[in-house]
Amino acid sequence: MKSRKSPADTSSPAAPHVLLVVTGGIAAYKSCDVVRELRRAGATVQVVLTREATQFVTPLTFEALSGRRAFVELLPGLTDGAIDHIRLARGLDVAAVIPCTANFLAKLWAGLADDLASATLMALAQATPLLVAPAMNGEMWDHPATRRNLRELAALHGARLRLVDPVVKELACGEVGQGGLPEPALLARMILDHAAGVRGAAPGRARPA
Numbered sequence: 244m245k246s247r248k249s250p251a252d253t254s255s256p257a258a259p260h261v262l263l264v265v266t267g268g269i270a271a272y273k274s275c276d277v278v279r280e281l282r283r284a285g286a287t288v289q290v291v292l293t294r295e296a297t298q299f300v301t302p303l304t305f306e307a308l309s310g311r312r313a314f315v316e317l318l319p320g321l322t323d324g325a326i327d328h329i330r331l332a333r334g335l336d337v338a339a340v341i342p343c344t345a346n347f348l349a350k351l352w353a354g355l356a357d358d359l360a361s362a363t364l365m366a367l368a369q370a371t372p373l374l375v376a377p378a379m380n381g382e383m384w385d386h387p388a389t390r391r392n393l394r395e396l397a398a399l400h401g402a403r404l405r406l407v408d409p410v411v412k413e414l415a416c417g418e419v420g421q422g423g424l425p426e427p428a429l430l431a432r433m434i435l436d437h438a439a440g441v442r443g444a445a446p447g448r449a450r451p452a
């Protein structure tokens with residue numbers, strides 16, 4: 244199936260194309276505003292949700308905000324004869340994971356590809372800029388496995404990866420800790436700046452058709 248574009252999607256073909264992966268944390272609702280901010284800035288936004296994310300925010304909400312079909316399932320995974328997780332990974336200026344759960348961070352670290360979101364990120368071209376904004380309970384953030392995952396992901400990907408530190412605030416669980424998502428407008432700006440920064444550092448990189 245082709246991407247569904249709504250009449251409201253007036254983005255030009257030259258607009259930055261952003262893949263936004265939404266995972267199953269309480270801050271998933273904030274990703275809706277990230278989509279709005281990116282659209283306001285002229286970007287096209289393709290949303291992929293994990294199954295758990297759909298417990299927090301529906302794909303329909305993202306479809307309405309992005310003007311495109313939001314994808315969840317890896318299988319059967321064929322749309323108009325193209326394999327979804329490969330097609331979704333192509334032609335991107337930048338990919339972002341907002342919010343990124345502790346679980347999904349561990350999957351990124353391990354290189355797992357057992358759902359559409361993780362398989363699509365594994366299929367990204369190596370030069371595609373990636374921004375990851377973790378959000379979780381403060382103890383999960385401080386957990387040695389999370390610390391290792393962040394450290395080793397940063398070392399693996401270098402400048403291509405922008406890890407956004409969560410902010411200290413009263414979290415949804417009622418505890419105060421470093422686990423909150425920064426504001427959506429700031430995240431949208433970071434995504435576009437990261438795309439421009441990595442592109443600028445690698446002049447001549449061809450954007451796949």
Ligand SMILES: Cc1cc2nc3c(=O)[nH]c(=O)nc-3n(C[C@H](O)[C@H](O)[C@H](O)COP(=O)(O)O)c2cc1C
Binds near residue numbers: 294378383
């Ligand atoms: C109400 C609720 C809120 C949650 N919020 C978070 C969160 O903010 N961050 C996080 O890492 N996990 C959170 N979790 C746990 C994740 O939903 C769980 O680890 C899930 O397997 C993540 O799946 P995903 O990474 O595939 O999206 C929450 C769970 C519940 C029930």
